[in-house]
Amino acid sequence: MERIYDDVLHEEVYVNSYTNGLKAFVIKKKNFSKAFAGYATKYGSVDSKFIHPKTNEIVEVPDGIAHFLEHKLFEEQEGNVFDRFAKFGAMANAFTSFKETVYYFISTQNFYENFEILLDFVQNPYFTEQNVEKEKGIIAQEIRMYQDNPNWRVYFNLLNALYVEHPVKIDIAGTLDSIQKITKDDLYLCYNTFYHPSNMIVVVCGDVDPQKVFDMVEKMEKTKEYQSLIERIYPEEPDRVNQKRIEVKQSISTPIFYIGFKDHLNDLPPYDMIMKDIETQILAEMLFGKSTDFYEQLYKEGLINQSFGFEYNCEPDYSFFMIGGESKDPDQVYQRVLEHIENVKNNGIEKNEFERAKKVVLGNHLRKFDNPEKLSVEFIYSYFKGINIFEYVKEINSVSYESCQNRLKSFFEEDKSCISIVWPIQ
Structure with missing residues (x-):
């Protein structure tokens, strides 16, 4: 464990590195009643084309799969992860951006119980053909809702005007057509590629014990081996705008x-x-x-x-x-x-x-x-x-x-x- 102290901001940060490539950070906030914990992967909506880490072949998956995966991780064989967090008084959520997916909770009590849930569910995907098909209807409804939102529409229309080729122009949730192509195998492929500890970090911020946090991560980490770096493929983007x-x-x-x-x-x-x-x-x-x-x-x-x-x-x-x-x-x-x-x-x-x-x-x-x-x-x-x-x-x-x-x-x-x-x- 390494302690870093910032003399300018008077902030205290603890860092721990693991053999599988994972890094965990604790930003110590003394006397703060609220604590945040996030489990994040460097994987977002623009990462739809990449080199398969096992076969070294180029893979292209349907748009919206990172967001779809985020939805599905909250579903377990026994039920819903949100119910587990609610039992210990935490507010849990997640978001997918262009470049990241972050799972997190915020709590004022039972931090370590909630932290254990976070570490557990992110590492235990449960995808079946049935629950994947069911989710398509839910996400299609979400896409329609965003398309009806003028602020969302003006934003992504601007990106479509700015960019000719880059996938940043594509809605984070994908399209009604693209999500229909997503399969259980696609989800497991993307999970196994991008949810490797070497592509992830754990960040905790609050009045917590750094050593206890790091010990919990060590104990609950399922993957022990390191993975080679992920190679993402983005198209060549011209300097010009797509349309004025x-x-x-x-x-x-x-x-x-x-x-x-x-x-x-x-x-x-x-x-x-x-x-x-x-x-x-x-x-x-x-x-x-x-x-x-x-x-x-x-x-x-x-x-x-x-x-x-x-x-x-x-x-x-x-x-x-x-x-x-x-x-x-x-x-x-x-x-x-x-x-x-x-x-x-x-x-x-x-x-x-x-x-x-x-x-x-x-x-x-x-x-x-x-x-x-x-x-x-x-x-x-x-x-x-x-x-x-x-x-x-x-x-x-x-x-x-x-x-x-x-x-x-x-x-x-x-x-x-x-x-x-x-x-x-x-």
């Missing part, structure tokens, strides 16, 4: 939109990924944050409301920035956004705005450390990218005015942008 505009109509009162910018500076070393991420966050806050003149002017004109916001997704094989919300005139906002970016590029960013935005980004990061769930999930995301979340404070402070100027010049290009709009049905 996607529009649909749904039953809403006010149009919803997202403007997207495709980033081409990907596949960077972890440190460069951190810096690109931070620089983009600072730029976004300077350009579009709620304290800017730009936001205030559009708000006064009634072109945006409180829903207006932005996010940046930074991964080794894809990165994109998106900004949007509700607006009576999305096209006017799009034009104003492009003009504003060009104006700032020509005139340069103001140093006082740079310092203000830097403090906002730092504050947003530090707030995560007061919430065990947010901190743990952010830790998982960062770890799977090869990034230490505790390095972020030092790196945020090290970002220079000049590096942000350079990032602005290389990003937010009009020809790499597009817009997705959901209009009200007239």
Whole structure:
């Protein structure tokens, strides 16, 4: 067991490595009543094509299988895992993203009993032809529900506009057609490939005993041998956007939109990924944050409301920035956004705005450390990218005015942008 103490954040982290490749982390939070535990695998919706670890052959499975697998792991031969957690007063759940699947619980009591359940069920899949067929109907209903959700629709329509080939454009749950192709054997293949300890981590955050946590993991680990690294296959993605505009109509009162910018500076070393991420966050806050003149002017004109916001997704094989919300005139906002970016590029960013935005980004990061769930999930995301979340404070402070100027010049290009709009049905 290794203890790491961060002098800047005064955070204490314990790490334990196992012979099968698994790593477990305990972020010690003294006097916290709530504890979080997550069992995560580096496996998400974009990982539908890979090299079979046993045969070395290329395998391609139906879209949506990572999410399908997440659903099925909660079903046991004796019943439902949620009932086991409820018995000990825990709130359990899971989520599948583009790159990860995370199973977790949050509790204020009976932590170790709940932790044992988490370690047990994630390692014991139970798939039958009957329960797989039954799940298809449940997930099909979920897909239809998301397709009817305008916020979900505007988001994935934007990704379809941004990306030509990359599977990030495909709904995490798959499609109504793709999930019908999923079989019991597909699920076991993906489970045995991606749910190996060498591709997983355990993260605990709370006032718990690190040694007891690590001993429980050691005792309950079923797989003892190490597995070679998983080779994922992604298609070649051109720099250009797929299409400039996607529009649909749904039953809403006010149009919803997202403007997207495709980033081409990907596949960077972890440190460069951190810096690109931070620089983009600072730029976004300077350009579009709620304290800017730009936001205030559009708000006064009634072109945006409180829903207006932005996010940046930074991964080794894809990165994109998106900004949007509700607006009576999305096209006017799009034009104003492009003009504003060009104006700032020509005139340069103001140093006082740079310092203000830097403090906002730092504050947003530090707030995560007061919430065990947010901190743990952010830790998982960062770890799977090869990034230490505790390095972020030092790196945020090290970002220079000049590096942000350079990032602005290389990003937010009009020809790499597009817009997705959901209009009200007239």
